[in-house]
Amino acid sequence: MEPNWLPPLRQQLSLRKKGGDRLCSLKWSSDGGLILTLLSGDPLRTLTKVGRDATFQELKQKLLRELNVEDRHLSFLRGAEPVGLDERIGELNGVVLQQQEVPLSEDGFSLLPYQRSAVEYALQRAGRVLLGHEMGLGKTVIALAVCANYRQDWPVLVVAPTVLLNQWSDEIQRWLPDVPAEGIQVIRKVMHMKNKQKVPVEIRPTAQFVLVSYGLVVGQMQRKGVANGTGGQSNGHLRVAADGQPYRTVIIDEAHALKDFKTQRTKTLIPILHTATRAILMTGTPLANSSAGDILPLMAAVIGNRIRLPPLDKWCTHFCAENRAFNTGYRTINRWTGVCKEHEDKLSELLRLFMVRRTKEEVLAELPPKRRLKVHLELTPSEMGPVAKQQQLVSDFEKAAKERPEGGDEIDSLPSHEIMKIFKLLAEAKQTAVCDWLHTSFFDEQAGVKTKVLIFAHHKCVHDKLAEFFRKQLGEGSCGDLWVHITGDTSPNERNRQLTTFKSADGCRFAVLALTACNTGLNLDIADTCIFAELCWTPSALNQAESRIHRMGQQASRVLVYYLVAGGRGSPDEIMFNALARKSETASRVVDQEKDHPSALRESQLLTPKRKRRSNDLDDAGETPEPKPKRPARRQP
CATH class of the missing domain: 3.10.20 (Ubiquitin-like (UB roll))
Structure with a gap:
């Protein structure tokens, strides 16, 4: 009912x-x-x-x-x-x-048919829309084409991850050439020196596009001695135009960052979007955590306060699969998860009323096929020992927590970092196996692979091991010439320099990238192979990373994606891989209305190479032949 x-x-x-x-x-x-x-x-x-x-x-x-x-x-x-x-x-x-029918201003834009359709969809809704196109289909140009129809509502505030600000500046100059360079202001810091005193950065009156990161538009000044203010002052001056008036047009890139009403970024940005006349949100993964609760904050941001929305608890009670208890290590919290299968169609219908979306399969018939391969890394018992021990510790703790009488003391015997320690131990356990597989696949004499490759990792220990591996294979001074390495600590200038080298130099074949810092906004279609040395719990992060190469402009005959999964059944990697498949299927049913369509992760081909073996050790089916039984040791007389 x-x-x-x-x-x-x-x-x-x-x-x-x-x-x-x-x-x-x-x-x-x-x-x-x-x-x-x-x-x-x-x-x-x-x-x-x-x-x-x-x-x-x-x-x-x-x-x-x-x-x-x-x-x-x-x-x-x-x-x-x-x-x-x-x-x-x-x-x-x-x-x-x-x-009446909304006329479309061309404004010099050369739009593909599906992009023009998206612009018309947005204009028919007075410029308040969620652009949900898959990664690599040109959401940026669609957003700018919409803005071109509402020049009376400029200047435009663009909020995006820090790493995408330069790309936004380049795209504005490309698609809106009448906007001068001084009409684009990129805010990189809150403070600057003026008359030998640190003062807040001012928005230029001539700025037609103001580009600012989530961190700056949401954060607070932490330095003391700020002119005309004190430490901890809000960055409110970045949330209004130069004349102090609210922005009438706001673009939010990677809008899935607003999926939780409780976060500071959502609390800060939704009022700005409600005040604006035009609100353009962009995300290729509107169901980021495959939870129906992710949709309501996006709906609230797009339609503003023009329509009365239900409270979050009522929404989740109807659309979510369950209200599940999670142990944080200090206490038990309840979190709504999943999507109720009975109501998937209704949720998808509501989503379509404020979101326009196209998938690559729908609009890019010429895009090369994407082939996913699950590589089962073989770890020794000694390598998996610390991981298994930590898993048992967590399992015993959860069992004891379930047996606690209701109303008992809060759970405080296992800090949360002990739970996350499993994944750190797994990263340490699999890092050598990852390098062994890379050596067999790309550096053995018989490998014969000369493609450009992206390698995504998360933990520092894995990044350090990969850096050591590539220095050994390509030479001590090879980083930046024959391979590049970009993490969250890489400066913007160094990041741009390395990316330019990777894209332009034929001899630079490998890019080791941070999964969370480099999975969005980069166009790396020069590569055709993507490797996940580590997994994460969020399917959208992996989809975003894959889309760095599987996008418009890809010239390869096919794109290969490798998931390196360590340990056997019950290992953290295997559990995470199966969970990702389930989440991916839920998102496809709700967002893309794909019924009874198995996750592409489930359809990935399984490879089980042996450690330190060459690629020709695999049989025709991609499986490793069973090793021959060892000859018994000779008895000593």
């Missing part, structure tokens, strides 16, 4: 969905309200504070606010003739309301 808040929410959202010409009949109700009804018979809404003595101009102004549409797109007709706006409403006499 549907909750009572769902039908009106669906109805109000559907008003934003209607494109093209829309006609509504107008009539007076018995209690004096003005009823607007779609010609399909569906009621639109009732206006109670409009009288017969009001003019059509007054009615139009009220409807502009109520329907969130543009002045030039709304008119009244009597028959085929327009109604004068200074005419009084009176008895209406066959007057209908027309919401």
Whole structure:
């Protein structure tokens, strides 16, 4: 049974969905309200504070606010003739309301058909939209094309991860050449020196696009002695335009960062988006954690306070699969997870009412196929010993926690870092096996592979081991020439230099990248092989990383993605891989409406190479032949 808040929410959202010409009949109700009804018979809404003595101009102004549409797109007709706006409403006499087709400003943009369709979708919703296209399909140019239609609402605030700010600046200059270089201001720090004193960075009055990172727009000044302020002052001056007025157009890149109402970034940015007239959110992974709870904050950000939304607990009770208890190490918390299968269709329907999305399979027939391969790394018992011991410790703790009587003391016997220690130990255990596999696959004389390769890792110990491995294989001074290494600590200038080298130098074949710092915003279609030395719990992070190479511009005949999974059944890697497959399937059903479609992770081919063996040791099916039994040792006399 549907909750009572769902039908009106669906109805109000559907008003934003209607494109093209829309006609509504107008009539007076018995209690004096003005009823607007779609010609399909569906009621639109009732206006109670409009009288017969009001003019059509007054009615139009009220409807502009109520329907969130543009002045030039709304008119009244009597028959085929327009109604004068200074005419009084009176008895209406066959007057209908027309919401006209939204014209699309080309503005020099060369858009592909699916991109033009997305721009039209956004304009039909007055520039408030979630662009959910898969990574690599040009969400940036779509957002800029939408902005080009609303120049009266500039300057534009663009909030994006730090590593994407330079890319945004380049794309603005490419697609909007009439915007001068001084019209783009990239905010890289909060403070600067002025008259030998540290003062807040000011927004230039000439700035038409202001680019700022999540950290700066949300954070606070921590330094003491700030002019005209004190330590800990809010970065509020970065959240308004140079004249102190709210931004009327706001773009949020990687918008899945707003998936939780409780985070500071969501608390800060949603009011900014509510105040703005245009709000363009961009994410290729709207269901980042495969939880229905991720959708409501994005909906709240896009539609603003124009539509009343249900409380989060009611939303999650209806759409989520379960309210699951998690042990943090200090206490037990409840978290809504998954999507209720019974309501997947309804959630997908609501999502489509404020999100436009295309997948690569839908629009890029010429894109090369992506082939995923699961590589089972063989670890020795001594390597897996510390991991198994830590897993047993956590298992014993969870068992004891479940046996605690209700109302007992809070769980405080196992700090949370002990749980995360499993993954650190696994990283240490598999790092040598990872390097052995890389040596066999890319450096043996018979490997014969001359492609460009991305290698994603997370823990510092794995990065250090990979760096040691490549220095040994390619030479001590080879980093930056024959291979590149980018982590979260790499400076922006050094990062750009290394990326340029990787893309332009034929001899630079390998890029070792941080999974969390380099999985978004980079165009590395020069490579055709992607390797995950480590996994993570979030499918969207892996999809984002894969899309660095599987995107428009890829010229290879196929793209290869390797998942290096260590240990056997029950290992942390295996558990995580299976969990990723389940989450990926849920996201596909809700976001892409793919029913009964197995996760691409489940369809990945399984390879089980032996340590220190060459690639020709694999049989035709990709499996390693069973080793021959060892000859018994000779007895000593």
